Amino acid sequence: xxxxxxxxxxxxxxxxxxxxxxxxGAVIFRSRDGKSxxxxxxxxxxxxxxxxxLPAALEARQTVWQxxxxxxxxxxxxxxxxxxxxxxxxxxxxxxxxxxCDLCGGYFKPGTKILTTAAENQLCPxxxxxxxxxxDPFFEYTIDEELCIGCGKCVKGCGAFxxxxxxxxxxxxxxxxxxxxxIARNCPSQAFTRxxxxxxxxxxxxxxxxxxxxxxKGGVDA
Amino acid sequence: MKQKxxxxxGLLLLIAVIGIMFTDLFSGKKQEQTNPYDYxxxxxxxxxxxxxxxxxxxxxxPALVEIHAIVNGDGDxxxxxxxxxxxxxxxxxxxxxxxxxxxxxxxxxIDKRGKIFIGIQDHVEVFDQIGKPAGxxxxxxxxxxxxxxxxxxxxxxxxxxxxxxxYRYDLNGRxxxxxxxxxxxxxxxxxxxxxxxxxxxxxxKGELWIANTGRHSLEQFSDEGVLNSAWGExxxxxxxxxxxxxxSHFAFLHDGSFVTSEKGIERVKIYSPKGEFTCIVAPPSxxxxxxxxxxxxxxxxxxxxxxxxxxxxVRIFVKK
Ligand code: SF4
Ligand code: SF4
Ligand code: SF4
Numbered sequence: 001x002x003x004x005x006x007x008x009x010x011x012x013x014x015x016x017x018x019x020x021x022x023x024x025g026a027v028i029f030r031s032r033d034g035k036s037x038x039x040x041x042x043x044x045x046x047x048x049x050x051x052x053x054l055p056a057a058l059e060a061r062q063t064v065w066q067x068x069x070x071x072x073x074x075x076x077x078x079x080x081x082x083x084x085x086x087x088x089x090x091x092x093x094x095x096x097x098x099x100x101c102d103l104c105g106g107y108f109k110p111g112t113k114i115l116t117t118a119a120e121n122q123l124c125p126x127x128x129x130x131x132x133x134x135x136d137p138f139f140e141y142t143i144d145e146e147l148c149i150g151c152g153k154c155v156k157g158c159g160a161f162x163x164x165x166x167x168x169x170x171x172x173x174x175x176x177x178x179x180x181x182x183i184a185r186n187c188p189s190q191a192f193t194r195x196x197x198x199x200x201x202x203x204x205x206x207x208x209x210x211x212x213x214x215x216x217k218g219g220v221d222a
Numbered sequence: 223m224k225q226k227x228x229x230x231x232g233l234l235l236l237i238a239v240i241g242i243m244f245t246d247l248f249s250g251k252k253q254e255q256t257n258p259y260d261y262x263x264x265x266x267x268x269x270x271x272x273x274x275x276x277x278x279x280x281x282x283x284p285a286l287v288e289i290h291a292i293v294n295g296d297g298d299x300x301x302x303x304x305x306x307x308x309x310x311x312x313x314x315x316x317x318x319x320x321x322x323x324x325x326x327x328x329x330x331x332i333d334k335r336g337k338i339f340i341g342i343q344d345h346v347e348v349f350d351q352i353g354k355p356a357g358x359x360x361x362x363x364x365x366x367x368x369x370x371x372x373x374x375x376x377x378x379x380x381x382x383x384x385x386x387x388x389y390r391y392d393l394n395g396r397x398x399x400x401x402x403x404x405x406x407x408x409x410x411x412x413x414x415x416x417x418x419x420x421x422x423x424x425x426x427k428g429e430l431w432i433a434n435t436g437r438h439s440l441e442q443f444s445d446e447g448v449l450n451s452a453w454g455e456x457x458x459x460x461x462x463x464x465x466x467x468x469x470s471h472f473a474f475l476h477d478g479s480f481v482t483s484e485k486g487i488e489r490v491k492i493y494s495p496k497g498e499f500t501c502i503v504a505p506p507s508x509x510x511x512x513x514x515x516x517x518x519x520x521x522x523x524x525x526x527x528x529x530x531x532x533x534x535x536v537r538i539f540v541k542k
Contacts, residue, residue, distance in 0.1 A: 074261070075255075075257055076257035076258060076259040076260065077255065077257075079258075079259060080255075080258070098416075099414075099416020099417065099436060099466045099467060100416070101416055101436065101466035101467070102456060103438070103456040103457075103464070103465065103466065104466065105464075105465055105466060105486060110261075110262070110263070110265065110266040110458055111265075111266060111458050111459070112458070113457065113459070115456070123261070125259060136411075137414060137436065137437060151258075151259035152259065153259050153260075153261050156261040157261055160261075160263065160465075160486055160512070161464060161465030161466055161485075161486035161487075162416070162417075162465065162466040162467075162486075163416060163417050163466065186255070
């Protein structure tokens with residue numbers, strides 16, 4: 001009996017080795033043939049090309065996750081679904097778009113009457129959004145990333161009442177670039193997408209896209 | 223026998239496991255997730271229905287692809303301008319003419335002779351009543367975004383949200399002077415226009431009013447650019463102007479009262495000539511959330527005409 005089992009085991013090992021050999025041979029042969037794809041492989045003849053994980057794995061090394069604000073509905077899952085705690089998604093500020101408004105819809109709770117920095121007036125649940133007086137009537141808003149949990153509350157307020165200069169973005173110094181991003185899996189608006197690692201931002205309005213908003217970081221409209 | 227029972231039990235177990243996996247994978251039921259960080263707009267959009275003194279009488283649906291500007295002309299004809307054209311309606315909503323032009327009209331005014339002045343991005347184009355071009359004024363700056371026009375007997379006032387300034391032209395398009403230009407020497411702070419909403423209108427006596435939206439105020443200027451008076455308060459409450467830049471549009475009733483519209487919390491309200499809140503014309507619930515650019519006009523019977531670019535409608539409100 002042991003003899004038969006040993007024979008079968010050897011046969012299986014041999015089979016796997018032969019299959020691997022054939023596969024690598026085919027790959028080398030095809031790439032030498034000059035028909036290789038951007039990953040160096042020609043998958044066109046392969047019956048398993050659709051389910052193959054190799055391109056995705058290679059792509060993951062060249063790309064990173066980012067979220068597209070034009071699709072995001074600020075559902076709150078960026079704060080609750082990231083494997084990182086707090087989330088790798090943070091609020092970011094496109095200063096060139098900001099109105100430097102006194103009554104900032106992203107900073108103040110709806111219905112706030114007296115516009116002061118008192119904690120009870122602040123919309124942000126972690127007080128991560130900071131307000132600084134520049135000159136009458138301009139205020140600058142910055143984000144303390146250590147405190148921001150990426151909940152998107154301020155982003156929603158800014159979009160509704162202001163110019164949409166507060167935006168959620170995946171911060172790549174914190175993101176683990178998971179193969180399968182757990183926010184992307186649960187995002188109700190498919191706002192998560194892979195972007196080239198060398199162009200990781202999908203922020204809008206970083207330049208002077210909208211004429212007339214010449215606000216500078218820390219400055220005032222010209 | 224014992225073996226058979228084991229095989230059958232095993233098979234049943236396998237079927238049950240497959241069944242559970244299948245339901246879990248393919249059932250349409252999505253996991254319900256509530257948002258613990260929800261920004262509750264519902265509360266601030268609520269109003270006291272007793273404060274709404276107007277009701278919607280009529281809705282007109284223009285055929286234009288986009289609508290951005292509205293004017294009430296002679297004989298209470300309603301002019302609607304937008305992308306690549308203009309449509310005219312009678313006071314009862316029946317079509318009464320149209321013509322096309324190239325570009326997106328952002329604002330419009332009509333003078334006593336029936337000449338139609340249309341702001342297209344950075345310049346003004348003039349048409350007669352049948353759409354024959356009667357002039358194309360020089361662009362002031364490529365950064366200009368014209369957002370409002372008003373015509374008096376002798377001049378045309380044009381608001382430029384891009385340059386944050388109001389130009390006063392003669393009727394032929396010759397620039398006379400600039401109003402509200404930032405001048406630190408003279409201590410003139412300039413207009414604060416955080417987004418492209420910058421309206422102006424002529425009051426009961428023909429005086430010029432300008433919406434300084436970043437300050438949430440309506441300001442009255444002389445033709446020479448001297449600020450005479452101002453009113454307005456930043457607040458989400460019904461008697462104030464909400465968000466970063468409101469009122470986005472305004473018009474006048476015949477007694478000099480102000481009709482205002484806002485973005486952020488979409489609402490149309492009336493203020494007395496002194497700037498005291500009087501009543502609501504249309505509450506936020508009358509609009510689709512996120513609507514911006516509710517241009518306003520008033521006809522000879524003080525009916526309030528609201529341009530709703532989101533629903534692509536012209537909506538006429540009358541007193542209840
Ligand atoms: S999960 Fe998607 S929709 Fe929700 S906040 Fe994040 S990006 Fe926006
Ligand atoms: S409101 Fe949420 S997204 Fe905005 S700064 Fe605070 S924690 Fe960050
Ligand atoms: S890839 Fe991972 S770490 Fe990055 S945002 Fe998604 S879940 Fe968070």
